[in-house]
Amino acid sequence: xxxxxxxxxxxxxxxxxxxxxxxxxxxxxxxxxxxxxxxxxxxxxxxxxxxxxxxxxxxxxxxxxxxxxxxxxxxxxxxxxxxxxxxxxxxxxxxxxxxxxxxxxxxxxxxxxxxxxxxxxxxxxxxxxxxxxxx
Numbered sequence: 001x002x003x004x005x006x007x008x009x010x011x012x013x014x015x016x017x018x019x020x021x022x023x024x025x026x027x028x029x030x031x032x033x034x035x036x037x038x039x040x041x042x043x044x045x046x047x048x049x050x051x052x053x054x055x056x057x058x059x060x061x062x063x064x065x066x067x068x069x070x071x072x073x074x075x076x077x078x079x080x081x082x083x084x085x086x087x088x089x090x091x092x093x094x095x096x097x098x099x100x101x102x103x104x105x106x107x108x109x110x111x112x113x114x115x116x117x118x119x120x121x122x123x124x125x126x127x128x129x130x131x132x133x134x135x
Contacts, residue, residue, distance in 0.1 A: 009054035010050055011119045011128035012096075018044040025052075029100055039135045045104045050130065052097040055089035061121035062086050065101060067134070069113045079108060086122075111135075 015025060017032040025034045032049050040046060048065070055061060062084065069079035069119060081103070089097050105113075113134045120127045 007054055007126060009126050011130050012051040013130055014117055014132055015049040017047045030098060030100060037135050042106055045102045048101045050099055052119060055090060055091060055093060055097050057091055059089045062120050064118045066116045067113050070114050
């Protein structure tokens with residue numbers, strides 16, 4: 001991810017990986033075995049990596065991660081996993097706030113899913129969102 005202009009708030013694209021992947025990607029102190037396709041192995045926990053830009057040290061913010069099944073819904077029910085995190089920014093030397101999360105999707109049924117990462121200030125303002133498709 002390339003740095004945002006000074007003061008600009010941005011949520012970088014999500015990198016997705018898992019232990020055992022052979023394509024190793026490095027960013028700062030983080031190493032991630034990338035999944036080269038959108039196909040997610042169901043027997044492993046996923047590791048998500050993303051960076052936030054434009055946050056001051058100590059600034060409070062909220063991040064939500066949602067994995068929702070796309071396509072036809074049976075009886076109007078949604079298959080969804082949602083996680084939320086209230087956090088305090090600790091920017092790295094380059095101004096980014098690197099973030100790593102692990103997700104266990106083993107309980108979700110097979111199918112196509114939309115992964116969304118959403119960030120908002122503590123007051124719900126200055127929102128950014130990024131998404132990826134998973135299988």
